[in-house]
Amino acid sequence: MHSDHESIRKSMRTYLMVGAALFVFTGITVAVNQVHLAVPAAITVALIIATMKGSMVASIFMHLSHERRWIYGALILTVLGFLVLMTVPMLTQMDSIGTPTGVANPSHSEPPVHH
Amino acid sequence: MNIPYTVEERPDTGLTNGKLGIWLFLASEVMLFGALFSTYIILRTGAPEWPHGELNVWLGMANTFILIGSSVTMVMAWAYLKLNDFSKHRLYLLATLVLSAAFLVNKYFEYADHYRRGELPSHSTFLAIYYTLTGLHGLHIIGGMVVMAYFLGPGAKMWKKNPDQFTNRIETTGLYWHFVDLVWIFLFPVLYLL
Numbered sequence: 001m002h003s004d005h006e007s008i009r010k011s012m013r014t015y016l017m018v019g020a021a022l023f024v025f026t027g028i029t030v031a032v033n034q035v036h037l038a039v040p041a042a043i044t045v046a047l048i049i050a051t052m053k054g055s056m057v058a059s060i061f062m063h064l065s066h067e068r069r070w071i072y073g074a075l076i077l078t079v080l081g082f083l084v085l086m087t088v089p090m091l092t093q094m095d096s097i098g099t100p101t102g103v104a105n106p107s108h109s110e111p112p113v114h115h
Numbered sequence: 116m117n118i119p120y121t122v123e124e125r126p127d128t129g130l131t132n133g134k135l136g137i138w139l140f141l142a143s144e145v146m147l148f149g150a151l152f153s154t155y156i157i158l159r160t161g162a163p164e165w166p167h168g169e170l171n172v173w174l175g176m177a178n179t180f181i182l183i184g185s186s187v188t189m190v191m192a193w194a195y196l197k198l199n200d201f202s203k204h205r206l207y208l209l210a211t212l213v214l215s216a217a218f219l220v221n222k223y224f225e226y227a228d229h230y231r232r233g234e235l236p237s238h239s240t241f242l243a244i245y246y247t248l249t250g251l252h253g254l255h256i257i258g259g260m261v262v263m264a265y266f267l268g269p270g271a272k273m274w275k276k277n278p279d280q281f282t283n284r285i286e287t288t289g290l291y292w293h294f295v296d297l298v299w300i301f302l303f304p305v306l307y308l309l
Binding site: 015026 | 152289
């Protein structure tokens with residue numbers, strides 16, 4: 001019981017440190033935004049920091065760093081489903097269904113000229 | 116009839132039913148928000164122009180700090196139950212509830228400001244997806260608050276009757292709450308900064 005309590009107290013210190021790190025990362029995200037980077041660079045930096053923050057919440061607060069394999073199994077399926085959802089926008093850019101041959105993406109073509 | 120495996124772990128999964136259940140629920144939530152993020156990407160890449168600076172970054176940042184703080188207090192509330200310190204658990208759970216209310220108050224001021232300026236969902240594609248994403252997230256905050264209020268009120272009686280089951284329930288609530296925080300961690304840069 002004593003060692004249990006000791007390990008919980010150790011975890012509590014970790015929770016506080018992770019919370020502080022999340023505050024710092026949020027500050028960095030906003031500070032980088034004030035620099036006005038080019039849009040692709042800004043998106044990359046913001047999403048990298050958000051992914052780092054998300055991983056910290058999931059692994060430490062949600063205890064995913066030491067969970068049972070049933071939960072990992074369910075999450076692997078979830079990640080696969082999520083990746084499919086993220087490729088949908090790419091597919092909509094690539095498909096040419098319903099457009100004349102040779103026009104891959106009508107959104108980038110010139111609008112028709114009406115006389 | 117008692118619900119089985121609320122305290123002891125199921126031999127086949129090694130988990131309590133509640134814990135496996137909340138993770139399966141969270142998996143479905145990932146799909147829900149994933150579909151909306153995917154919609155956001157489609158709308159943004161298909162739009163000839165996308166507005167910048169329409170939202171108040173400082174209010175969004177304040178709400179991010181509030182939600183991160185609430186995640187810390189939530190996990191501390193669970194940890195104090197593990198240490199058999201019920202009064203500290205209640206203090207941290209109450210702090211989580213107060214922080215979640217602060218998040219909603221902040222969001223109310225944001226929405227009210229948009230409303231005053233006539234910026235309703237029909238105003239632009241950006242505002243339509245902004246209200247959809249933040250509105251759905253706000254509903255999740257309200258859901259979490261209802262559960263926390265229950266455990267501060269009538270649900271707290273279980274601590275005396277069955278402390279292990281009560282601790283597991285708080286852990287389950289915490290997993291949900293951290294997920295709500297995690298969603299906001301992505302919503303904030305996507306909507307406010309990019």
